[in-house]
Amino acid sequence: MQRLVYCKILLATLLNFYGEVGIDCVKVAIRELKQSEVKAASSLLLNVIKGLAAYYTPRDILRNKEDYSPENIERLMRRGGSIFRIATVGGTMAGIAVADLYPSIPSVCWITWIAVKKSYRHKGIGTLLVRSFEIEPARRWDKIQCRVRVGNVISNDMFKKLGYKRIRMLRRKIRMRRVYVWEKPLNR
Numbered sequence: 001m002q003r004l005v006y007c008k009i010l011l012a013t014l015l016n017f018y019g020e021v022g023i024d025c026v027k028v029a030i031r032e033l034k035q036s037e038v039k040a041a042s043s044l045l046l047n048v049i050k051g052l053a054a055y056y057t058p059r060d061i062l063r064n065k066e067d068y069s070p071e072n073i074e075r076l077m078r079r080g081g082s083i084f085r086i087a088t089v090g091g092t093m094a095g096i097a098v099a100d101l102y103p104s105i106p107s108v109c110w111i112t113w114i115a116v117k118k119s120y121r122h123k124g125i126g127t128l129l130v131r132s133f134e135i136e137p138a139r140r141w142d143k144i145q146c147r148v149r150v151g152n153v154i155s156n157d158m159f160k161k162l163g164y165k166r167i168r169m170l171r172r173k174i175r176m177r178r179v180y181v182w183e184k185p186l187n188r
């Protein structure tokens with residue numbers, strides 16, 4: 001049943017990408033974050049990050065807290081170069097994706113964060129958020145990359161399932177900070 005709903009969500013979203021779509025009794029929308037939602041987005045993201053203490057050090061968590069404070073998200077939105085995209089379910093913010101674009105490497109879109117609220121996980125929302133960067137009509141990028149902590153099994157599985165290839169592993173001094181780099185070239 002869950003898979004059926006999930007397939008419908010995916011199909012409907014691919015067809016009506018920026019619109020709101022109704023699936024059974026649930027409404028899911030993937031859209032850009034609004035200024036008025038910055039506080040809620042920051043708190044969703046930070047709550048999810050706090051839940052990753054198994055492979056994020058307290059220092060990592062603190063750094064993310066600074067990077068994604070409401071003030072900093074607003075600043076990043078004003079500056080451009082970062083994309084903040086959310087998934088809403090029946091009007092509630094259920095997930096967020098952050099992607100960064102660098103002028104020096106315009107062909108790459110870096111997915112920096114995909115975070116889904118615990119109660120909404122494994123229903124296809126993370127997939128939809130990732131896919132949204134792949135099907136974006138006006139995209140300038142030719143490939144997507146994402147770094148995922150080696151210990152983050154679910155996220156690594158998700159990228160594998162979505163057709164991403166593991167192109168390298170970056171080793172850091174601290175074992176917990178080893179990351180896999182996932183990449184997917186996109187068709188024009």
Ligand SMILES: CC(C)(COP(=O)(O)OP(=O)(O)OC[C@H]1O[C@@H](n2cnc3c(N)ncnc32)[C@H](O)[C@@H]1OP(=O)(O)O)[C@@H](O)C(=O)NCCC(=O)NCCS
Pocket residue numbers: 048052112113114115116117120121122123124125126127128147148152154155157158161
């Ligand atoms: C990783 C995350 C974004 C996935 O979002 P989601 O909406 O739950 O993912 P989906 O429902 O689209 O699932 C996609 C795939 O991920 C894997 N997956 C998701 N939840 C899983 C679970 N509880 N157990 C095992 N695999 C799971 C599966 O491979 C799944 O494919 P399937 O549905 O065919 O089994 C979500 O678990 C999350 O927010 N985790 C914490 C934050 C994080 O680790 N972010 C990634 C760092 S960049």
